[in-house]
Amino acid sequence: MATMTTFISAFVGIVALIGLGATFVPVYARWRAYQQSAYLHIELPARLERAVGSRLVARERGAIIGALAVGGAAVLGFATGAFGDSEPGLTTLFIVGAVFAGVGIGTAIAALTGKKEVPSDRPRVARSGAATVADYIAPIERIGARVAVVIVVAVAVGLAVAGSSTDGPLFSVAFFAAAAVLTLVLFEIASRRIVGASQPAGSTAELVWDDAIRASVVRDLVTAPIALAVYGTIIGVFGLADTGAGAAAYVGIGAVVAGLVVALVASAISRPRRYFLRRLWPDLRWSDTADTATDAA
């Protein structure tokens, strides 16, 4: 493994460890809760501050631990030569891909193991209609992840058909395609379980905040398959160009780059972090989540 890759990996690892340490500091949890409140334009009642903050950092902690575990294993594998030699640029992509996969796995575990209780003598609030995963994540991300994974698998098949050697990009693309498929399956299963889990809430504010955290977790989960599929596709289309596929491969490169730009712009414009509010709480006002306004308690 190249010295520069080792240095960058070590630096990122230290930053991640510092971030992990921060999740144990109460002030950080409080800051994250209010940051989320400001971004989403949802009032954060003082009595929910601690609960929301601790759930947000628990999710972050899971993501960082997952990233450190899977990313660390990848770094160790390359450093010891267990994964063989590859180009420095490709090694970095593998490690970053492993980090994304780790973030997805860690987030899923943290989200699925958390539990929330409401005292039995308090009023309980629930949504009267059923919610689905589609209410928590924008179509551009949910459908986009599936499309991106189909594309990277198609590129891997294209490389195999074009006769690329296993030493070339075929192995890398096949690796990213397999990882993208696995993390997409993880997203589909975990997101359904997260959204299907009960939402014990004692007030409207609690329910809105539970939705906010769920939406955030589901969005974190979808990042891994998208990132892995995009990496695999980029490597794959350049590999196709090298195999002599010629003009078709360059058209493919152009299409991938154009698709990425369009997806990024569309995603930025649609503000996907606030998507769940538009779907589940279309008439929500800032004051609706304040303690005095609609809390049933």
Place this chain on the structure above:
Amino acid sequence: MLTIDPKSPVPPFEQLRLQFIEQVRSGELAAGAKLPTVRRLADDLGLAPNTVARCYRELERDGFIETRGRNGSFVSAQGDAAEQQAQVAARAYADRVKQLGVSPRDALAWVTAALEA
């Protein structure tokens, strides 16, 4: 939004049933809207699954919702099902009043008093 107050003198089953009816009538729950599963709603509201199941059964009996096998429960296309049900209830009351030999004037007075209570 559904709210169950454990300190209310109204039984949880009735609180739930009345809120569903109100939301269907007001259009907050539109025709075709899917309801949460019995287990999910019971967990969310801290009720026994049997309580929610009974509520769903009565709502279905009264024409507010319909069950589509394993797909779950959905709000029925309403029109004015509530008015239809009210008329059915009024008919049953009138029949019973006749059987008992009570005068229509007294029967109406009791209904009015009950509605205004």
